[in-house]
Amino acid sequence: MIEVKDLKVHFPIRKGFFRRVVGHVKAVDGINLNIEAGKTYGLVGESGSGKTTTGRSIIGLDHVTSGEILFEGQKLDLRKKASRDVQMIFQNPFSSLNPKRQVLDIVAEPLRNFEQLTPAQELERVQELMSIVGLSPESIYKYPHEFSGGQRQRIGIARAIALKPKLIIADEPVSALDVSVQAQVLNFMKEIQKELGLTYLFISHDLSVVRYMCDHIGIMYKGRFVESGTADDIFENPQHIYTKRLLGAIPSTDPRKRDELMANRRKVNAEFEALSKQYFDETGLAYPLKKISSTHAVAMLGEVK
């Protein structure tokens, strides 16, 4: 469905009076990924690992330095109408909706950009969208501040699905929400995925959420992949030390596992220090990915145990 080939996004660093380019920040440094239609691909990493930039460059919000993004076999041209097939859900439902506009205008904006509808048709479509996301049709005349966080995120979702896209890039869609609201949004995203046959690129740093949502996962570190594979590959059989460290850092809800977790964390951290040569090159970046099974790939030197 979507294929990303050797994607690089470098931002120039400018200095001095003439703002000359003195170097580059390699936010995304040569990544490859494939997403199958109807599946969810999880992009995981810490802040600064380049996961958001990857998502943004796929939808065309960041300039791609080199590499190719193929959408259904075609090169994605974002100035053309192809862009209506790719939509985005943003992280913060409090800042991604214009506070001065009614929900009707917010949700109808993509429709106004791409489809010539009469006001009556538009109203009908927006009301239909509101019922899909579980909000009352009257709420279209309200403003964003009149909604709770979960409801606002649903408005963001309504806007994203307005044009019946094929791919939705969800950038940390639940990290600003409480667990109970998070459950609501995640359930709902799964539901509409089935109903509308959507494909998700799910960007998150929360591994328990990723485990619940995703079929395939890529772990990013400093702009490169360190490991990729199915959810089971990553969670049941992690190979890269960085993946192990991330998994080890997840707190458990079982208070009796406390000491065990801490001991494991110390062990992994010691391993991280000791074996870093095996996993990272001299500049501290990950090696190229190496396949270890048909689905699982790891960036490391030497043989995989």
Add this chain to the structure above:
Amino acid sequence: MADVLLELKNLKTSFRVKDDYFAAVDDVTLTVNKREVLAVVGESGCGKSALAYSIMKLHTRAQVEGKIEFKGEDIVTATPGRLTQLRGKEMGMIFQDSLSALNPLIKIGDQIAEAIYLHDQKISKSALKARVMELLTQVGIHRAESVYIQYPHQLSGGMRQRVVIAMAIANSPDLLIADEPTTALDVTIQAQILDLIRKLRDDLDAGVILITHDLGVVAEMADRVAVMYAGQIVEIGTVYDVMENPRHPYTRSLLHSMPSAIASKDEKLHVIEGVVPSLPLIPRVGCRFKDRMDWIPESAHEAHPTLKEITPGHFVRCSCYQHFHFPEEGVNA
């Protein structure tokens, strides 16, 4: 019981909305002992932060009623001068958002130095600098010398949070209040910061109030847990009581809605219907969580729910916990 550090009794903090006062913290009674981590959990809007701010009396316009006793001293009636002495000296606070908790125009070293100088104006310049260096190293910043002369925006989120912690512990407080200290951080950094708070508790012999909405953090850190809903404590007990044998419907629902609570991907996550009522809309009589579990018959609730001890040290509010079941479970006989 071990040494009691802080005792709250029927604490009520009200804010004025239009012409009326509404209690954001209502009838909170709890104690914090030395060397103990008490976690306060709940969704946003449940009054967790309002509780923390009340203990330090940081609300300027709130009406505070009830008793706050810190090391035997009454905080509610303390003079502003005395409060200034206590804050930062004997009670330290770690704020959630490190970027807004630090002054962007002042160097890190000078900000920490100020926290010390305010409580000890006779300290020499060299001793002050040495102390700041020591604090920076204590919170795990290795290049203390260079961080000293940097500004907040030059540091990463995890580093800034360490600086905020360094300021909170600058005068070795007896009570540390941490308001969502790791919410803005990555998991690996979170693990480091939690480790640090644990270590500081041991080093300083301090009591810690840890405010969080992350139940994983609670399970890892807390000795005791208080669950808050709509301004009230609905359940309080040891971490084992609350996490392994949760009784109140709210606690059970929260635990149940976590992605880790379900076995397979095809299952749906549990959703707590409705929202936390905003301050003026909190029901003042009856069970406050009632509206979010409407499948439970009215008769299950008490008219005036109070905290009742069900096993030693484990308190639950309202009798509805005896009748609670999740909607998908059906009624257990």
